[in-house]
Amino acid sequence: MSRLLTDDEVTRQLADLPGWEREGDAVVATIEAPDFPAAIRLVAAAADEAEQMNHHPDIDIRWRTTRWLLTTHDAGGLTQLDIELAHRINAVARAEGVDLGG
Template identity: 90%
Template sequence: MSRLLTDDEVTTQLEGLPGWSREGDAIVATIEAPDFPAAIRLVAAAADEAEQMNHHPDIDIRWRTTSWLLTTHDAGGLTQLDIELAHRISAAARAEGATPGG
């Protein structure tokens, strides 16, 4: 099991993740894709990354807006897995021309 991050570690790591913020024991982001097909490609790319990591996000898709929630359920909060997956989701978003916000 991954180690829980301290509050200071979470705050520091979020500085390198534009568009991501903390909500309790999770980090969240809303990412706006240029169009619906790009949003679906983003979700598919993130799903591939999540499967490789065996760490799966909660995702909501509304037209071209995707909402993401990451937490490590079995650890009871935020771990480095959540930070790493957020970086991978952000990279996939950039590749699709998607931006934080929505």
């Protein structure tokens, strides 16, 4: 099992993750794709990344807006797996033409 990150570790690592913020024991982001097909491609590509990691996000899709929630349930909070998956989600979002800023 992955170890829980400290509050300082989470804060420091979120500084390198544009669009992500802490929400209790999770990190969340709302990512708006250019259009609905791009949003679906983003979810599909992120699903491939999540499956490779065996670490699966909670995802909500509303037209071209996707909302992501990451937490490590079996650890009871945030671990490095969540941070790594957030980076991978941002990478596939950029590949779909999303401007994440930062």
